[in-house]
Amino acid sequence: MQITQQFDISINGHSEPRLIRLRQRILARVARQTGVPVLGGAPALFIECAGPGADVQKLGEDESYTLTIDNRKASLRAPNPLGILRGAETFLQLIEQDESGWSVPALKVDDQPRFAWRGLHIDVSRHWQPVDVILRNLDGMAAVKLNVFHWHLSDDQGFRMESKRYPQLQQKASDGNYYTQDQVRMVIAYARDRGIRVIPEFDIPGHASAWLAAMPELGSAPGPYSIERRMGVFDPTLDPTKEAVYEMLDGFIGEMAALFPDEFFHIGGDEVTGKPWKASASIQAFMRTKGLKDQHDLQRYFNQRVQAIVAKHGKRMEGWDEILNPGLPKDIVIQSWRGQKWLVDAARQGYSGLLSAGYYLDLMHPAGQHYGVDPLDPSAGTLTPAEQARILGGEACVWTEHMPPDIIDQRIWPRLAAIAERLWSPAAVRDTDSMYRRLEPVSRWLETLGLTHRASFEPALARLAGSGPIDPVRTLAEVVEPVKDYARHLKSGRRYTQFSAFNRLVDAARPESRKSKEFEWAIRAKNWPAVRAMLERWRDNRPQMTGLLAEAQPLADNLNRAAQLGLDALDHKPVSRAALDELRKPKAELLLSIVPGIELLMAGVD
């Protein structure tokens, strides 16, 4: 079906403002994707929505849709607006150029999600993320059909939410970087328009430095407390033995429960060190009185009290896997960050859960690795169908220790699209090569929404290059990746804080090098002229490694060396494995990502 300048949308059946706004968004996006000013007038996309959705989007609400496209028109049908939203993204994703302009291919799609809970968690505490960052990522989430935004609003490094009842929280613990309640309402409405639930997290009783900077009297230790500037796991913890803590939480959770309409309320609950509890005579006495034998018992007591408060305000409690305890009611949800095991345990014990282990985008793993992680993995195969049904889905997590707002998009995208597909599509859709082929067009498409994961690259390179040439810096930056897992936290010898500058090559480099992948594909395809051209370019690449780039000179040298090894392998000359292994070592917190390709070449090019 051609997309003409007169392209228009007709809404039939049930209508509501959310669908009318969707129509405007689709028209604007078609114009943006094609570069054609869309004048409307000739309906070609016919939307038919059978009925309204829930007033507050529900977990498990029907998201199915049918999209039928022939040579003349497209028809999008769904039982409720959520399905229309999902199908509209499919339609937009299908727009492609042809000789006469733009079109969508004839097809029929019957589509629905595999998991009901498909989320993205963003930590806005360690590095403040302004509202526009949130909004553009909500657009991206909607594009890949995610439906939960998990907003990590408090942590040691800052309390990011305005409280009218306890204004000292934002006044003393945010550096002025917090969301007003009006902004939060706007974000929630924006998310609802896109079929996304918003779940706030206020992490307690640990990760509470910011909280206690505002309310030191609620701490387990005498203090003083201040906003934590370093990154890591810290001791400040709410005192579970003080009634004042529960009074404050009752007031605060009540205020937040009225603001956030979603059914769930996330209380964190992770990484409690227990040290201030051990150090406090009164807390130890309390534990003896109550028969609480260790810190886990005390946290279980705290969680039970908090759960009662959350339930009183009409919400179901959610927490990280540390909160899993048979003493809590079965309507809570466990978010597993430490491993799939906890998810299976929770399901066996009758608890619902979702998977985040394996979906930590800040650990810089390749999209293919995340794509291979399934909330219902083989270990879940031993569960009964009823137990399996308790595994609701998954959430990708972004922890922002090293991510100011100008970097966060490229740390999330396009890899999140691969996780989103894992959570939406049937389990059998798991061809990683196919995913990678489709990921690049999706990445380009996502940027038409205003995401900056691609656009942020050039300004970062320009800053690094100073007044020198950018091209050779780009050639290097395209084939390096930040070190993986927690290496930047633990092995770099640097101590990052909230005030660190993230202006180095490791910050500009993308988590996964597309160029290195293309190199490997060219090798597998035995496209030797292309392989040789790449290697020669890398061998001869001589960026000016001055200023901020000076630290990465060894990496630039290693690229030249690696390319020479590759050329030698291509020419059937002997190549030393030791020399290659030397090139695997991280430099300036970066890995040379063409090394696996060179290794492939060495394994035999014939």
Next chain:
Amino acid sequence: MQITQQFDISINGHSEPRLIRLRQRILARVARQTGVPVLGGAPALFIECAGPGADVQKLGEDESYTLTIDNRKASLRAPNPLGILRGAETFLQLIEQDESGWSVPALKVDDQPRFAWRGLHIDVSRHWQPVDVILRNLDGMAAVKLNVFHWHLSDDQGFRMESKRYPQLQQKASDGNYYTQDQVRMVIAYARDRGIRVIPEFDIPGHASAWLAAMPELGSAPGPYSIERRMGVFDPTLDPTKEAVYEMLDGFIGEMAALFPDEFFHIGGDEVTGKPWKASASIQAFMRTKGLKDQHDLQRYFNQRVQAIVAKHGKRMEGWDEILNPGLPKDIVIQSWRGQKWLVDAARQGYSGLLSAGYYLDLMHPAGQHYGVDPLDPSAGTLTPAEQARILGGEACVWTEHMPPDIIDQRIWPRLAAIAERLWSPAAVRDTDSMYRRLEPVSRWLETLGLTHRASFEPALARLAGSGPIDPVRTLAEVVEPVKDYARHLKSGRRYTQFSAFNRLVDAARPESRKSKEFEWAIRAKNWPAVRAMLERWRDNRPQMTGLLAEAQPLADNLNRAAQLGLDALDHKPVSRAALDELRKPKAELLLSIVPGIELLMAGVD
């Protein structure tokens, strides 16, 4: 002087909110340029402003400043805030990387502009430009020390200003795309904060299709009138014989004069076809009665009436060179778009004027060509000093026939920086090679302000490439330029309208190819390995020229051919000049910009 994380600014002497906001902007820009979160606390830039500026920025107001930087601190002094604003941009432009971080070099600058009027004219009628486009270009203007924003608010293709007295103007003649008066006040305040005067233009009596779409009763012909969608010169003209026209202009100009504080008010006056005047018996009769012998006489009569209205509302009238006539008072200003001759004529006749001929950015000329145009060129050498003093400066012009908002920045920048230097710096600063060396860092620096002249390139290429590889499309796009002068209007065989799609290679390509310049420099420097590498890359470049790119296949082929010719020349093989001339022909409205370099090679490489 090092720029540390504690960098701060101290304001001494006269202070005012404009300077306090400047301080905030400088701190934010230092952080953005360096990527270092600036915490402040240790003043290193000491600003000393001797006194206040004019309440409304005046033509010729002192903009001088002195900037002194040593190893420990920078001192910026000026007689008034304008000089401080200019000096601050110099300071920011000096920030560079060094081995230990960021610094500004020790130096002393005594600086002041050569011309008092240094402007940019933007046509927002032919293609609507939203407020954010205006704001980011004001930031860019301030960065290169321009001081007049000439806002072309009405033309045949749309009336872009809210009138409360005549709301039919925006209601019937803008498609809803107009600036509210609140937005205009905000833009004026934003500009004042940056030392920029704002002059509105409402083009009369010609270029009036939009005006007459709202008020057909004021036309020289019976109508009907409608917003013009095509581009060109059109007949709709206000009727200079109707008193109702002057009554309306009195009301409208009165309303606008209260809104725009600047001393000058631009009435256009260009390109009156005269046809509807010739065709109207009543207008012809009026001319006979008044003794007006031709259309120029009638327009002079009109201009005299309008000038009286403009003066009544406290403004000095400005117009395009067609309004020059001894019947007008000497306080008007003539803007010369047709040639330097009119400027010299005006000065001789006692009129002030400014130069725009030679500064039309939409004609796609190279920065070096604009840089060579001087408002006081040799033809002005015959003027007396008093006459020369009437030549106030110049204005770059952007006419937006082919420029939707996503393209306009790259049509303006970085070339405007070269014009800005011509208007600011001493006449003797005219080394074009030096300008080009400095233009690239300035271009990068300008984008840290939010301009999109560089950032817009990749999304445009991605759209052209569809799901295919972008790299070879970029390689082609980097070495082509849109056809020059009015070729796109007159010679392309296409009839562009306000609704045309500007999504083709000619729209993505920059007006001046930096890569082609680098190619020529490499040839002049006899850097043969670099020259050969470029040529081989171009010879072997094979973009997928499908969809929107299909029309440019001949251009892609010509690049391969041109590169082979260059390689032949490099290898001392005979090269046919006829073959080279064939490659000069425009294809898909684009020129292959490496041809001059190939010609250089052919002229002899030894």
